[in-house]
Amino acid sequence: MNGNRFGRLFQVTTYGESHGRAMGCVVSGCPAGLPLSAEDVQRDLDRRKPGQSMITTSRGEPDEVTINSGLQDGYTTGTPIGMTIQNKDARSGKYEPFITAPRPSHGDFTYSAKFGTRNWGGGGRSSARETVNWVAAGAIAKKILASQGVQIKAHVNQIGDVKAREVTFEEMLEHTEENEVRCADPEAAEEMRALTERYQQEGDSIGGSIYFEVHGLPRGLGAPRFDSVEARLGQAMMAVPASTAFEFGLGRRAREYGGYDRNDEWEFGEDGDPVPVSNDHGGIQGGITTGLPVYGEVTLHAPTSIPKTQTTVDWETGEEKEVQVIGRHDPVLPPRGVPVVEAMLALTFVDFMLLAGRVNPDRLDGDVGEYDTDYHPSQPEH
């Protein structure tokens, strides 16, 4: 209803505005017995946090998480986990020009239209700062999934017209975090960085996309119809700030495929069970997982906050106005979006795992299982 809750058995409920006192969330439904510390959460927060490089905002948020509840002696207790992240570097003053003069393609006008008011500092509730909560909750979800042998990885596969080559899951695991763009193809990463800087220098920004794979999912996960894996992913991925497209499997290209070409025939797998010979179906059939990796893609439009001069109107004064959104804004979203997409994937799949009774409590504390990285699903063409 209110847009701040995600999940069914594993639920996260969030609050916070960009320039409020603190961000925070409650994670409900986390199983008991998971080893958990603030450091586990901090690791992913650090990947999302501002100021990591030249092509991310220089806003100086330490993003330190405090876990307020739900733990005993370093293990989860099965009761709600409350977390808070203080807001430190808030300079609301520079947003005053926009209180009644909406920035182009920002949420300023729509929030005011809906609520009759809004927290206007730094974008308020519409700020992507909210995703700090998602990443915090997602870090817990990821840890559960890892203990069960499920692994999630995303990387930036396109910025502007620069496309990464097709990479393996192993390459994604190995190379994504090696560069500031978070692209597993180092050459493309360098081009993407250069392209982004050109836009930045012109006072502009640029769009891009994120490709993801989820390995190790058991077959039989999901539900028919409205709660199919792809429907739940549709909500999760379109909730990512600036998302304008979600695709899985062949995605948009599927419209040009014949059934015979797209259909994946069956063979017997090593364990004697049926397994598809290929993965054009993207790991999902009839809304339910086949056991092959789930993969897909999310498009994020260019950041709307740009220094270039644009026109707006002031609904108080009734006047047209030139605006320049000067500040510490990201010139491109996917690099910091990678941990956000991973978090939403983790929240979606841990929920499906719990609903299916597939989270083995005895493994929560064990060594993380090995991942099957041999299989390489077909990826969308670039």
Next chain:
Amino acid sequence: MNGNRFGRLFQVTTYGESHGRAMGCVVSGCPAGLPLSAEDVQRDLDRRKPGQSMITTSRGEPDEVTINSGLQDGYTTGTPIGMTIQNKDARSGKYEPFITAPRPSHGDFTYSAKFGTRNWGGGGRSSARETVNWVAAGAIAKKILASQGVQIKAHVNQIGDVKAREVTFEEMLEHTEENEVRCADPEAAEEMRALTERYQQEGDSIGGSIYFEVHGLPRGLGAPRFDSVEARLGQAMMAVPASTAFEFGLGRRAREYGGYDRNDEWEFGEDGDPVPVSNDHGGIQGGITTGLPVYGEVTLHAPTSIPKTQTTVDWETGEEKEVQVIGRHDPVLPPRGVPVVEAMLALTFVDFMLLAGRVNPDRLDGDVGEYDTDYHPSQPEH
């Protein structure tokens, strides 16, 4: 949880398998005072029903709806509306070969993996026959929306590599239902039909896509974050059977746009309120409607049931098998998918309207308002 419920205030709960006794649904949260008859619902069911043309399945389902409750003297009472649609033309026998030998890219294996059993006749619960419920509920939602001046229209904009030209909303309203493909561009429609028949003759099927526009939405609809308009649409559109991609606004193309190009500047509208000068944002900013039309696109993969010989395995006998899925199957999904997409749009938006307190009960019985069909949003390039 169970995949058969959609919506929050306006909820539909469904049941039924392809070859079971009856399909049915419960519509909860419909406001009191809406004039409603079985005919209102039947009209959309007839658009979805099989046997409409050569390029749709010839299965002989009359799809007659019975309204069991929720009415008094031809008006809704605000209490739940129960509807049933009997299944008539069920020939389960021909599905016997597939009980333990899953059809390629169908839900046979995954349903059995999840439930340990399944209703195997005609695809059972995974059959697209389920959408008869969505269309029935959607017809009620549409009627409410129409009374409030909101209008929804979809048409087929691509089949295989045949693309419709860009059309206006008026053209969509006028021409979509004129041909069996439900494409508002008559020339393209003819090419699409011919292409589909070629695939059909080869025992194959083909994918395609549906473009939609929603006009007349008030500004301020939606919610931040997880319940943003695009997130809810993401779930709704990815729940449509065979959907592999959802896009709104610039969609997938947004990754190649700079912020300055994509951003929509503000001007004053006729009523003195701010209005964007263009609609690259697809009617949604910060997850909330701007008052401009919401538009987008859904890709549906080719039907998986094809007569062409394919390979599968039988998990009972442990043997490989050749299969031919012979029967009365659609060779292409978008033509019959148009009313399904419209229904899911209606269900999504009537829910948002109710949550925002924007359904005026005094208008429920009035003449339908005029639609603003002047505005033509930019459409994705084909």
Next chain:
Amino acid sequence: MNGNRFGRLFQVTTYGESHGRAMGCVVSGCPAGLPLSAEDVQRDLDRRKPGQSMITTSRGEPDEVTINSGLQDGYTTGTPIGMTIQNKDARSGKYEPFITAPRPSHGDFTYSAKFGTRNWGGGGRSSARETVNWVAAGAIAKKILASQGVQIKAHVNQIGDVKAREVTFEEMLEHTEENEVRCADPEAAEEMRALTERYQQEGDSIGGSIYFEVHGLPRGLGAPRFDSVEARLGQAMMAVPASTAFEFGLGRRAREYGGYDRNDEWEFGEDGDPVPVSNDHGGIQGGITTGLPVYGEVTLHAPTSIPKTQTTVDWETGEEKEVQVIGRHDPVLPPRGVPVVEAMLALTFVDFMLLAGRVNPDRLDGDVGEYDTDYHPSQPEH
């Protein structure tokens, strides 16, 4: 939201008015593999149905259930189960006097106040006829519970000032269905019957109460706080038509107990695990089951539809009016309320069992386990 849905994993969604075309419900979340036939459901419907004796309404409803979906070869498939029960003996004419002149303490006025309209025949949506849906869904829930060794039984323990003596669970199982009052104490039953007839002869009605026990529940069922067993029971039992009080354990008498007297000390049970030495706690501590029987009591006020002359007002004519609610109305509710209370208990506990992962699918088809009927919890004093 709309009052027609109950449960979380095991959900029932209902529709129907007393004099509409049909009642119906959708049961979502029933596990696959349960043997189920219409007869299983019919058995409990027959216990609820009108016309069973002199002290129940003579309305002639056969209440025959049709199962529309969710079955394959006599077993549930895990997909939604749709059921319908036709309404046959509807004589709406006699309700016309009350369309705008509300019957005392009935829902006529409040429904019209809320919805601005209502289905006025036979009480419409506010009619206790709705409970036919609850009993149908509850029959499925009971069957699951029985397969897991959980047994539910209720009986009428008071009508007017006639109180049943304290009875054992075995007596409840054996004697409840032997008399038309559904009281396990045969002498009290006879007095209750006589008392009810006296009220009936005077054109009046009388209140009463139902006592219940649930045996065989595993320990650890429930959740902290808002979803505690007693909170969920509170909703379930107060939803029963005419319910004005719910108590569990010592109930209302607990206010007069000291902690030392009420507290139940711990000993080791036969299996070496801790078990309370007594059950003043009613089977629930901290919102979670202890493994001892859950027991409690529900008070149902006297039926509001009585032939005795009462005063009302007509909001159309603006006049005072004498009314006599003549028809085939129950003079007392608990006898037919027993299967309704049992159904709501079953719906509540099957949901808790599923949430706790305590429904063993391998037992669904097995022989029903033996019940521990040795233990007799303390019961409220009468």
Next chain:
Amino acid sequence: MNGNRFGRLFQVTTYGESHGRAMGCVVSGCPAGLPLSAEDVQRDLDRRKPGQSMITTSRGEPDEVTINSGLQDGYTTGTPIGMTIQNKDARSGKYEPFITAPRPSHGDFTYSAKFGTRNWGGGGRSSARETVNWVAAGAIAKKILASQGVQIKAHVNQIGDVKAREVTFEEMLEHTEENEVRCADPEAAEEMRALTERYQQEGDSIGGSIYFEVHGLPRGLGAPRFDSVEARLGQAMMAVPASTAFEFGLGRRAREYGGYDRNDEWEFGEDGDPVPVSNDHGGIQGGITTGLPVYGEVTLHAPTSIPKTQTTVDWETGEEKEVQVIGRHDPVLPPRGVPVVEAMLALTFVDFMLLAGRVNPDRLDGDVGEYDTDYHPSQPEH
């Protein structure tokens, strides 16, 4: 699912253990435009907080609330309100004896049975300390209700065998907070205090009950069946720690009333609309409010933590054990339970008001309306 969420449109999600770092909650769905400060919340927290008198625990918790989000310039923005309350005075050491030896009738055993672990300091998640969150959220709900003319008041009407005389709503408003027992009958209050001290001196505790009235509710609030006002109240009131009985209207006494005696006839009210001549129905008919006050009663059993020697078993050592629960525990719950009951009433009714579209945003900032305190509903006999 997880027991930490209440409400539908106005939702509170909570976390925290007695001896954890902090308690906290998220309030979602609060309308924009409500003037709100930490002081508004603190006022009710102070009424609930420990150490208020000799007959409440002396635990030294300042219970200072911090509002982290959801405000702009002293007004709510419609976005989630996050609040935290630090835990200060936690002395977990003294709970060590009970880690594996459950205190009688406490949640120790059941939490461990459910989760396999628990936060054992101070009762952990099962501690009534959790209600600090409810009171904080309820303070916001109360403020909204007050702005709309709805007023809630509760007082202690019985402790042990000491019963308050029947009091008017005005007396409740005036006298409840004048004594440490929170009983609006000063003579009874003094007796209750003395009785409680006697139990306390003997190392024991005592039960009691709380009576409440809600005035100013519009008619037409609520929903049929599972979401009836009494069903929702049933959940809310039975969730209150130590609650064993909930009654509304005539409550448990209704079982002894005939229909003619209990039914409330109709007359025309001052505004020309129908109004019941009496209120034995407790303000609710058919699950929906009539416009007369809603009133009822909640029984709270005696605190389970008592110094008197009791027997338990240690599931680690396998030995029987004598235990004395020495600490700063309340000897009686209703005095501190009054603000908790009020909070849960407020949360329940603000949700119903929002669902019915009955919260007028223009009044949120206005002077609080006058209350109709003339009407005095019949109260349960003591």
